[in-house]
Amino acid sequence: MLQDLCVADLASAVKVNGFVCKANAKATDFTTMALKFPGNTNNKLGSLVTAANVMQVPGLNTLGVSMARIDYAPGGLNPPHTHPRATEMIFVLAGQLDVGFITTANVLIATTIKKGEVFVFPRGLLHFQKNNGRFPAAVIAGFNSQLPGTQQAAAALFNATPPVPDDVLAKAFQIGVVDVEKIKMNLK
Amino acid sequence: MLQDLCVADLASAVKVNGFVCKANAKATDFTTMALKFPGNTNNKLGSLVTAANVMQVPGLNTLGVSMARIDYAPGGLNPPHTHPRATEMIFVLAGQLDVGFITTANVLIATTIKKGEVFVFPRGLLHFQKNNGRFPAAVIAGFNSQLPGTQQAAAALFNATPPVPDDVLAKAFQIGVVDVEKIKMNLK
């Protein structure tokens, strides 16, 4: 930070790491209603992530934080993913969740958290949350990045454009190319 | 970050910037129940901040995030304060709040936010929240520091130990020493 504020000019033709600054800052640059209502979890995974990062809250530019809400149907999963640029801390708004992250030594650190409890997912490590309860669940997540980025392992590997070659995935997962194609089809 | 994790050994005799690391990490190092229940707002300010930082969640050490919940009685105020080491982003759990921060150009950026809405307080700038609604309010705050630190302007100036000299405060606020002493008494 080299100045108090640098509200993102999301429409500028000049592109920098982050965003160039708008001429003025006003209160609406620092707020959003994006997280106000539960996301629609009627999808294959039974979960939805709704972001409140610099794209929704331009005042976050250069300030190093953002938030998201995640909603989970019963059985819903926020599948294993990483945030390349942020540690994440979640607070359970409703329901309960099985949560875990995996270290670079392939150690799973996991537990179950309930309404009002928190958990931490260190920067860059694979992690997930699953609602194994009978009721919908929701969390608020805090990140130490204005744009944490999210890379879902399954989607990145099996649903990229252009696609990751089948032979890479077959060898990585020690499965056949037919299995790879099946997963690719399922994840479309 | 020079490694995946460095769970704080809060009891170590060796003191460093942050904390030295415990030998092992377990899931309980990354969670707390501290934020589960509303704080007691039966005090002069009508608000209470409850922290979930590295002191409560030792797994946060070196990870650069923390959270807090703040509860407000009707009329309750989280008085003007700074976090020397963090930007703060809040999400309203219940009620509504008048919120604002002041830039180094002495410009107030303020608005009212309601349940499900967010606001941002840039690192190191004075800010406040006040519940001018008729019902209790509460927020979850996310910070980009494992220990943001909090400096309330009124308490730091008028209730420090040892006390800030009266002549400094009288001149700073352009009031009399008697007025200073009155504020000091009230803030004890």
Place this chain on the structure above:
Amino acid sequence: MLQDLCVADLASAVKVNGFVCKANAKATDFTTMALKFPGNTNNKLGSLVTAANVMQVPGLNTLGVSMARIDYAPGGLNPPHTHPRATEMIFVLAGQLDVGFITTANVLIATTIKKGEVFVFPRGLLHFQKNNGRFPAAVIAGFNSQLPGTQQAAAALFNATPPVPDDVLAKAFQIGVVDVEKIKMNLK
């Protein structure tokens, strides 16, 4: 720092965190006469801060340092303030000063320093200097930011535009609205 130099183009229409770079660097970009003469201390506080930051010395852009000189009449006060983006170290050019900073635990660390002595004010913490001697005093301050920013507690709270609401200040300082209005008037 991604390159040797990036002399600030203070007039550019493109605004970034810090400043975009001018095409060329010359020696005059790295110097200023701003600090050459004592500031005029004939004001309510009896002190004046004169900056030599990136606004006066465009060569400082991206380099992470700046300086200021502060002059104090006898009895003059540089009132309690924070620098959101810098630690400050001062060297006494003349006279003597009562100096102090307040930690987030509301502990005052204070002493008296004389000509040729130094003191340190950690980043983001409230601090002040007062000339309780009989002669004018002056210091040179070094900062680890090209634009440290300064937030005077009294002015930010009682002289912001638009104003911080009276009820916020009254509750924060546990005084009446009339007292708040009096301070606001005095600090105009």
Place this chain on the structure above:
Amino acid sequence: MLQDLCVADLASAVKVNGFVCKANAKATDFTTMALKFPGNTNNKLGSLVTAANVMQVPGLNTLGVSMARIDYAPGGLNPPHTHPRATEMIFVLAGQLDVGFITTANVLIATTIKKGEVFVFPRGLLHFQKNNGRFPAAVIAGFNSQLPGTQQAAAALFNATPPVPDDVLAKAFQIGVVDVEKIKMNLK
């Protein structure tokens, strides 16, 4: 960096982020023969990563760089993985490689590089290298971290200890639990 050097005392009982410093530095702290000879690629993946990071070169502590060599049999794969703490740049010592990384928008950026050419894998993004040539291949990798960390997606998800629950993986990859168990078996 707060000093010239801080050679890691790998055996110290005091654990910090990185390592505490040995009392003295000598030339052998800054070198290793670890990368001198090709790694043994006679394994399921047909590749081997050999590290020269702070664990092998204690002088790297606090200096923010490390290296590795990677050897590939014909058909060998360094499977999709991330480095949570480093960007990687590789230089091809021998042979040719199909290389690629996937952005958080699930875009694959891939090409083929040959002896003497380089490629870059941005911090925290999934990437891979595969030797589709007829001869052994090898690269030297440079990282901007003393200990980049490596998380192989397949191994982290399907071979963690304790294991990631089958229902999480089945839902994430949209496959059956039997398929999950098969991959787990294959990756042991």
Place this chain on the structure above:
Amino acid sequence: MLQDLCVADLASAVKVNGFVCKANAKATDFTTMALKFPGNTNNKLGSLVTAANVMQVPGLNTLGVSMARIDYAPGGLNPPHTHPRATEMIFVLAGQLDVGFITTANVLIATTIKKGEVFVFPRGLLHFQKNNGRFPAAVIAGFNSQLPGTQQAAAALFNATPPVPDDVLAKAFQIGVVDVEKIKMNLK
């Protein structure tokens, strides 16, 4: 890093610390053939440094790494120099080298490394490599900066434009002005 990628737009009229970003990223932005062939060492020093930094590989912008290859004729010297913005780690591709760096306490840390071995030169410290073997030598260098910068002590002092005054150099090296002029002539 505030986003996955920011491929340098080297031709933009807008100059920032580093580079503004191109609209799109493609695989060719992340590779170069610059290091493919040995540099021409037929010069006074008998060595040549060939860079693969952000100027050759625009995809490196904001990613914090770069590489170079250095070739040495028998007797060739990469003369004492610093990188103001990077630690350097080298891997010997061929031959053998006498290498060393000098700490701020004027301690030389030096050794001889051979093909396949590595050595580290901490950020900002003077260092050199000399091929005292009978055969050509070459290294690959990794840096933790997209543009490390190189300042050769002899050339910077005795071959700058405009020149460093003779009296400065004479007093610094405790030699006569005639000696200074001789070195200046030799280094042209």
Place this chain on the structure above:
Amino acid sequence: MLQDLCVADLASAVKVNGFVCKANAKATDFTTMALKFPGNTNNKLGSLVTAANVMQVPGLNTLGVSMARIDYAPGGLNPPHTHPRATEMIFVLAGQLDVGFITTANVLIATTIKKGEVFVFPRGLLHFQKNNGRFPAAVIAGFNSQLPGTQQAAAALFNATPPVPDDVLAKAFQIGVVDVEKIKMNLK
């Protein structure tokens, strides 16, 4: 910075990057008289640098600033040197100085500054000050590091322990070994 303060425990047996923290902080940890009086310039170079960094002011630990005073006899030179970890900004206390720094493109940026004026030396670049006036001169320097480190080019190259080999220096400066030995002798 992970906490308000971490006063250096300079005597601790545990060595880290920077210093471990003392249990308590007091005002004397943040001040020194080291800069109070002019340094003795009766030496070969006619100048003396007196430091007020973390070694003299333990409270500076983790705070990222320090100061120094430099005194110059008429004709005195602070010879070409770098600070590997800091940009430097100087304020002239007395006299006048010819000052300059050299970029990595071997461009000299130089001027003359007088009492009350400032100049900036970017991190890691060679720079010098020379008193070509008829009277003693002195400056206060501010740095953005608690321990900037200083590497004088001439002393580091010609007066290191163990010595930099003559053949390296002869080739670097394109002079004879006899010339090298003469400079080594002069700089002892």
